[in-house]
Amino acid sequence: MKNPLDSLWGTVISGLVLTLVLYYIVQFAMQ
């Protein structure tokens, strides 16, 4: 499997996915 960080789009998409995951974790923790 290719490392997503080897491509710029892979890096940006990984960042967006991580943002979404962390958002739901923080939102759940704040309830």
Next chain:
Amino acid sequence: MEFLQLGIGRWLHVVAGVMWIGLLYYFNFVQVPALAAAAKDGTGAGITKHVAPRALFWFRWGAVATWVLGAVILGRHFFEAFLFMKTAYYPIGVGAWLGTIMFFNVWVLIWPNQKKILGMVQASDEEKARARRVAFLASRTNTMLSIPLLFFMTASGGIFRTAVWG
């Protein structure tokens, strides 16, 4: 005091952050692809000799200024944010941790390896090749982390404002 900490401090934190993350994006979106293209016709020497060292200087000291000013803004709430001791500090706590990981990457992974790549310290060809890969991945990791970082830095007054401020 509050004017200095939360007014001037936040302003300078953003100025330094633009310097740091702006240069991070320059490296990833401009310099790395430019050097790959320049390698094909042998015209990359000017970038590595004149541009990269200057960009790296402002990049790593921009990181220091951003982190220190971020700590100044948190002030007496520093540990509440970093240790997730109060719900209201969860969003900025995540942002602070992401910024700290990125700060670590700059000074422990990117800068020491860039010194080998640019010939500022002695390194064999094998060490240079390894340094290139480590610095590249650390830089790409920071680019990835900058996306949630900027989200959580603005989240307390943005998407989480109701949860934070009531």
